[in-house]
Amino acid sequence: MKVEQDKAREIIDLLEDGTARLDRKVLDRLYAARMQAVGRLVERRQLAAEREADGFGYVLRMTGHYLHQHRAVMPAILIVAAMLLAFAMTQQFSSRSAIEHGDAFLLGAELPPEAFADKGFDVWLAQSSHH
Amino acid sequence: MATPQELSDFLAQVERRAFKQTVYAVRDEHAALDIVQDAMMKLSEKYADRPVAEYPMLFQRILQNTTKDFWRRQKVRNLWTSLLSSFGSSDEDDESDPLEILGGDPDNDDGQPEAELQRRQTFALIEDAIGRLPARQREAFILRYWEDMDVAETAAVMGCSEGSVKTHCSRAVHTLAAILEKHGFSKSGM
Numbered sequence: 001m002k003v004e005q006d007k008a009r010e011i012i013d014l015l016e017d018g019t020a021r022l023d024r025k026v027l028d029r030l031y032a033a034r035m036q037a038v039g040r041l042v043e044r045r046q047l048a049a050e051r052e053a054d055g056f057g058y059v060l061r062m063t064g065h066y067l068h069q070h071r072a073v074m075p076a077i078l079i080v081a082a083m084l085l086a087f088a089m090t091q092q093f094s095s096r097s098a099i100e101h102g103d104a105f106l107l108g109a110e111l112p113p114e115a116f117a118d119k120g121f122d123v124w125l126a127q128s129s130h131h
Numbered sequence: 132m133a134t135p136q137e138l139s140d141f142l143a144q145v146e147r148r149a150f151k152q153t154v155y156a157v158r159d160e161h162a163a164l165d166i167v168q169d170a171m172m173k174l175s176e177k178y179a180d181r182p183v184a185e186y187p188m189l190f191q192r193i194l195q196n197t198t199k200d201f202w203r204r205q206k207v208r209n210l211w212t213s214l215l216s217s218f219g220s221s222d223e224d225d226e227s228d229p230l231e232i233l234g235g236d237p238d239n240d241d242g243q244p245e246a247e248l249q250r251r252q253t254f255a256l257i258e259d260a261i262g263r264l265p266a267r268q269r270e271a272f273i274l275r276y277w278e279d280m281d282v283a284e285t286a287a288v289m290g291c292s293e294g295s296v297k298t299h300c301s302r303a304v305h306t307l308a309a310i311l312e313k314h315g316f317s318k319s320g321m
Contacts (some may be wrong), residue, residue, distance in 0.1 A: 018254035
C-alpha cells in the first residue's frame with residue numbers, strides 16, 4: 001500500500017510539473033472563464049442585495065419590467081383574460097338559474113323533496129303503478 | 132457562503148488540474164476548455180451559497196457530469212453526422228489535428244536543454260498512459276491522488292463503493308508504473 005502510494009505520488013509530481021507549464025492561450029482562457037464565473041456571482045449577490053433593500057418596490061419594478069418587455073403580447077393576453085372572465089360569469093349565472101328552476105320544481109311538486117332523494121322510490125312507484 | 136474572492140481563489144487553485152483531467156477524458160483541448168468553463172459557471176450559479184469546504188467535491192461532481200453531457204451530445208452529433216454523411220461526401224478536412232491532441236509544443240522544443248526535453252518526454256508519456264487508462268480507473272486515480280481526496284470522498288464523487296475506488300486506484304497505479312518502467316523510467320528515474 002505504501003509502495004503504491006509512493007509510486008502514485010511520483011507520477012503526480014510529474015503531472016504537476018507538466019501542468020505548471022501550460023500553454024499561454026490555455027491559461028488565458030482559464031483565467032477568462034474564472035473571471036466570468038466570479039463576475040456572475042458578484043452580479044447575483046448585487047441583485048440579491050438590491051432585492052433585500054428594496055423589498056416590495058423591487059417586486060413592482062420587476063413586474064413593470066416584465067410587462068414592458070412583453071408589451072407586444074399584452075393586448076392578446078388581456079383579450080383572452082376578458083373572454084375567460086366573461087365565460088366564467090355566464091357559467092355562474094346559468095348554473096344559478098338552473099338551481100332556481102330545480103328548487104321551484106321540488107317545492108311545487110306534489111311529492112315531498114325527500115322522495116326524489118330516495119333511490120327505492122322510483123322502483124316502488126313503478127311497482128305500485130302496475131297494480 | 133463563499134465570497135467572490137474565495138470562489139476566485141478556489142477556481143484558480145483547481146483550474147489547471149481540471150483542464151488536464153478533462154483533456155485526458157475527452158482528448159480535445161478546446162472541448163476541455165468549454166467543459167471546465169461550463170463547470171465553473173455552474174458552480175458559481177448554483178452552488179455559490181454552499182460553504183467553501185464543499186467546493187472541491189461539488190466541483191468534481193459538476194465537472195464529471197458536464198463531461199458526461201459532452202459525451203452524450205457527441206454521441207447524438209456523431210449519429211447525425213453518420214446519417215447525413217451517407218447523403219453526400221464530406222471533403223472538408225477541418226477536424227482537429229491529431230498531433231495537437233497529443234500535446235507538446237513544437238515551437239518551444241528548439242534549443243531546450245536535454246533535461247528539459249527528457250522531462251517533456253516523460254510528461255507526454257505519462258499523459259498518454261493516463262489517457263489510455265479505463266475511464267473509471269483514471270477518474271479514481273486523479274481524484275484520489277491528484278485532487279488529494281480520501282477514499283470516501285472519491286467514492287462519493289464517483290458514485291461507487293470505497294472498495295471499488297481502492298481497486299481502481301491500485302490497478303491504475305500498477306498500469307502507469309509498468310508503462311513507465313517499460314520505457315526505462317525506474318523508480319529512481321522518475
